[in-house]
């Protein structure tokens with residue numbers, strides 16, 4: 001009887017520590033069924049967005065590298081979400097990653113939400129707009145200082161607002 005109790009106790013400890021590790025390892029959210037401040041039906045989004053914006057923002061598509069108009073943009077301003085106008089990135093955190101997609105080393109507070117993405121045989125971190133859940137791209141940890149982060153974004157998901 002004592003042995004059974006010990007096994008039970010050890011199993012509980014193992015499970016608890018495994019969960020704890022997992023929680024510490026990633027700050028991303030795992031559920032794609034999250035609620036956002038702006039929720040629209042697919043029909044409503046289709047009315048608001050172009051076909052290509054819809055494919056990327058709402059169906060998690062990826063634009064072809066070096067095709068986005070904001071990839072080489074060096075003007076001063078703010079990059080908003082193309083779906084809902086939420087401010088996402090400032091131009092002074094943009095850098096040339098050579099990947100063919102607009103890249104930033106930091107996001108604005110309340111700009112983006114990170115979601116664990118295990119599709120396409122890889123474990124990556126998806127970046128979505130924190131306000132409407134629109135797909136923006138992925139974030140990697142091989143970026144420049146001071147954050148070492150590389151937010152690899154689809155140009156079409158962004159709406160650039162030049163500083164006046």
Ligand SMILES: [Zn+2]
Nearest residue numbers: 081084129132
């Ligand atoms: Zn948005």
